[in-house]
Amino acid sequence: MVHEELAARLNDREYTNWLKAGRCLLILKDGLHPFITHHMKVFHSDLLNQNPLLQKPCETSYCRPRGNKLLSACRVCSEWQRVILKHRRQPDTTVNWDNCVPPNWRTDHWELAKAYMPRGQAKVKxxxxCDASALLNLINYCDCFRSVDPKIVREVIHLRNELMHSSELRVNDQWMRHYNTTMKKFVRQFSHLPDMASVGQQIDKMLTIDLSICVSGLDRMDSADPDGIESDSVSQWEPSADLISQWEAELLKESLQELLAAEDDDTKTQDPEQLKRLGGFLLASRDLGERFAAELQVISSLEAKQ
Incomplete structure (x- = not known):
């Protein structure tokens, strides 16, 4: 039998809950891509059509944020800055100008989108x-997404943060029930979009499937299709152990990247114990220790400096 360590981890129900909830976020972000791209292109085009000054190029080509501040910008970039703030929900919250290259606001709708997103998006094209957090924050802060209830968006963001910042990588069944209800409310707002209807179905399947059984039934792996999904008389949708392992790695990688980025960012308060606990979790399983050897080395270096 292979994947013994994965099977052992999935025997912990609350860890499996954590993994399934995280996988739902990855499903959600993939479904949101077309909707968000379309809305941002339309929003960008509308701003240009409504304001002739925005149609002009940057007057210096050197307007750049310093730290997280955009100071001494030219007349055109200052107008972009004013318009961005005008269309920002919760205007008193921090705007991450360091995500942006202001001279590109005129020509690139995604450069505009990054002004409404969390830090760390500067190189994202x-x-x-983007991860789910970046896309959800964009919907939350930019008022071009008027068809989406910001209260529900903020609740999904809150649950996403609880999940990704879980020190033990575990959530209980009560949390999962609330998560399921909130995700359904969120996805329901996009019921008119075929892509999101599919997302809702995939999330429902993910939240109800027993991943521990999927991994235990390794004798059936030969029947998996090229996407790693098995179908038989017992289950109409059964992911292979390899696919579940891939999902787990994607989620753990995102959690690691977020924690390591926080360690490098003086503006964020991050409990170093959380990073230490995650490192300990990875080391406890040989397969994860090997997969994330580079990240574990970085964690060790950070601990040595403390």
């Missing part, structure tokens, strides 16, 4: 390169 499109919706398909």
């Amino acid at each position: 499109g919706a398909d390169k």
Whole structure:
């Protein structure tokens, strides 16, 4: 039998809950890409059509944020800055100008989108390169997404943060029930979009499937299709152990990247114990220790400096 360590981890129900909830976020972000890209292109085009000054190029080509502040910008970039703030929900919250290259606001709708997103998006070139947090925050802060209830968006963001910041990588069944209800409310707002209807179905399947059984039934792996999904008389949708392992790695990688980025960012308060606990979790399983050897080395270096 292979994947013994994965099977052992999935015998912990609350860890499996964590993994399934995280996988739902990855499903959600993939479904949101077309919707968000379309809305941002339309929003960008509308701003240009409504304001002739925005149609002009940057007057210096050197307007750049310093730290997280955009100071001494030219007349055109200052107007972009004013318009961005005008269309920002919760205007008293921090705007991450360091995500942006202001001279590109005129020509690139995604450069505009990044002004409404969390820090760390400077090199991101499109919706398909973002994580769920970035896309949800964009919907929350930019008022071009008027068809989406911001209260529900903020609740999904809150649950996403609880999940990704879980020190033990575990959530209980009560949390999962609330998560399921909130995700359904969120996805329901996009019921008119075929892509999101499919997302809702995939999330429902993910939240109800027993991943521990999927991994235990390794004798059936030969029947998996090229996408790693097995179908038989017992289950109409059964992911292979390899696919579940891939999902787990994607989620753990995102959690690691977020924690390591926080360690490098003096503006964020991050409990170093959380990073230490995650490192300990990875080391406890040989397969994860090997997969994330580079990240574990970085964690060790950070601990040595403390």
